[in-house]
Amino acid sequence: MTKVEIAWVQTSFDELQYEDEAPFFLFARGNSLIYIGLSFESSVRFEILSNIKRLELEKQGLMIFIGNIVKSNQKITRQLVEDCKCLLIYCNQPDENKQCKQNYDLTNHIDDLIINCQRTEILHKLLHQHIQAFRGIITPNPFI
Numbered sequence: 001m002t003k004v005e006i007a008w009v010q011t012s013f014d015e016l017q018y019e020d021e022a023p024f025f026l027f028a029r030g031n032s033l034i035y036i037g038l039s040f041e042s043s044v045r046f047e048i049l050s051n052i053k054r055l056e057l058e059k060q061g062l063m064i065f066i067g068n069i070v071k072s073n074q075k076i077t078r079q080l081v082e083d084c085k086c087l088l089i090y091c092n093q094p095d096e097n098k099q100c101k102q103n104y105d106l107t108n109h110i111d112d113l114i115i116n117c118q119r120t121e122i123l124h125k126l127l128h129q130h131i132q133a134f135r136g137i138i139t140p141n142p143f144i
Contacts, residue, residue, distance in 0.1 A: 005071035007118040016045040024067030
């Protein structure tokens, strides 16, 4: 069983540096989770700016969070990060994500996956703290 813990912190675009690294980022506005993205092979600042433009998001009132893996019982690979992103999207259903929203299948090399999120106060209402895919059953399931 693969266990991953992700620590989320709020930031602003102006605070981010080009050398900052974090495998995950998300956008929120008010009580809406807008988008969960990856920045595994490029700077988080570049990915955030690119996705703000691509999604045509107004920067005013946009909350930006970055997520770092602080614990993992497996080697952190691109595939593991992509599996975590997909499971986060499936269970949280962000408005602008298209992939992973209807179904979620673990890749062949991971049997079970548990994600624990260390969340800020704002994210308590927007992001599930404990997510797991265990023997084909995903909790929380957004379709139940």
